[in-house]
Amino acid sequence: EDQVTQSPEALRLQEGESSSLNCSYxxxxxxxxxxxxxxxxxGPEFLFTLYSAGEEKEKERLKATLTKKESFLHxxxxxxxxxxxxxxxxGTGNTPLVFGKGTRLSVIA
Amino acid sequence: DGGITQSPKYLFRKEGQNVxxxxxxxxxxxxxxxxxxxxxxGLRLIYYSQIVNDFQKGDIAEGYSVSREKxxxxxxxxxxxxxxxxxxxxxxxxxxxxxxxxxxxxxxxxTVV
Numbered sequence: 001e002d003q004v005t006q007s008p009e010a011l012r013l014q015e016g017e018s019s020s021l022n023c024s025y026x027x028x029x030x031x032x033x034x035x036x037x038x039x040x041x042x043g044p045e046f047l048f049t050l051y052s053a054g055e056e057k058e059k060e061r062l063k064a065t066l067t068k069k070e071s072f073l074h075x076x077x078x079x080x081x082x083x084x085x086x087x088x089x090x091g092t093g094n095t096p097l098v099f100g101k102g103t104r105l106s107v108i109a
Numbered sequence: 110d111g112g113i114t115q116s117p118k119y120l121f122r123k124e125g126q127n128v129x130x131x132x133x134x135x136x137x138x139x140x141x142x143x144x145x146x147x148x149x150x151g152l153r154l155i156y157y158s159q160i161v162n163d164f165q166k167g168d169i170a171e172g173y174s175v176s177r178e179k180x181x182x183x184x185x186x187x188x189x190x191x192x193x194x195x196x197x198x199x200x201x202x203x204x205x206x207x208x209x210x211x212x213x214x215x216x217x218x219x220t221v222v
Contacts, residue, residue: 031208043113043199043213044152051208087152091208096142096167101151 002027006088006100013107016077021103023088024070032091033071035064037084038102044087078107112136113214115200121220130185130217132200141183142201142211145169152199158183159205187219194221 003026013019025033032051036044048057050066057064061082063074073086085104089097113134122128134141143155154167158177172191177183183202187194197218203211 032210034210036213041197041216041218043115043201043215046210046212049210089152096140096154096157097211099144099152101149 002090002092002095002098004088004090004098004100006086006103008103009101010104011106013075013078013105015079015107015109018074018076018078020075021073021086021105022070023073023100025088025090026069027090027092027098029092030090031093033066034089034091034097035071035073036087036089038087039084047086075105078105080107080109083107113200113202113212115198115214115217117217118215119218119220121222124221125189127189128187128194128219130187130198130200130219132183132185132214133181134183134200134202134214135181136202136212137180138202138204138212139180140203140205140209140211141177142203143167143173143175143183143185144199144201146197146199146216155185155198194219 005024007022035047038044048064053068061076065072085102087102089099091097116131140159142157144152153169156175158164174186199216200214201211203209
């Protein structure tokens with residue numbers, strides 16, 4: 001069974017304090033690993049898709065990386081507006097994406 | 110603008126009543142999905158559809174029903190058989206189910222009293 005585990009469940013950072021969120025996965029035949037951002041009471045917003053080990057993608061203060069067993073979302077010098085829940089999901093075969101439970105990030109000014 | 114529209118945003122219903130949540134997309138996507146989100150539970154798949162007039166059960170389909178009569182529309186009915194229906198419901202769509210990015214609507218809050 002495909003599984004996605006995100007850690008930590010919650011993370012509190014001071015503004016400017018860089019850190020990383022982890023997404024580990026156990027799947028047969030990865031077709032893509034996806035990162036989303038979700039603000040309270042809103043639908044998830046797509047951030048990145050990674051397809052193969054070694055791939056990296058960046059957007060503003062966020063950089064996503066992928067290995068054969070896990071993905072990291074690195075946040076460099078975060079600002080309060082980066083506070084949100086970050087969701088990781090994997091796509092395999094011909095089935096819908098499997099989501100992790102997310103990491104709640106709080107950035108304090 | 111292209112996107113996914115869910116309605117209503119907030120819905121209150123009495124226990125025992127069926128309710129239908131609307132989802133419309135104008136992205137020309139083939140696949141559509143319904144997820145349920147509870148605090149600390151992440152996203153759980155209720156139903157999905159890859160083509161008109163066909164749909165499959167997800168992980169938590171009991172107490173829910175769907176239809177896919179048009180490519181653009183995928184309504185979800187929460188029936189009285191659903192034991193704990195109060196939740197945040199998210200509709201999504203994608204080009205295909207196989208590893209393609211899915212895009213979400215803004216969600217619908219259902220409260221059953």
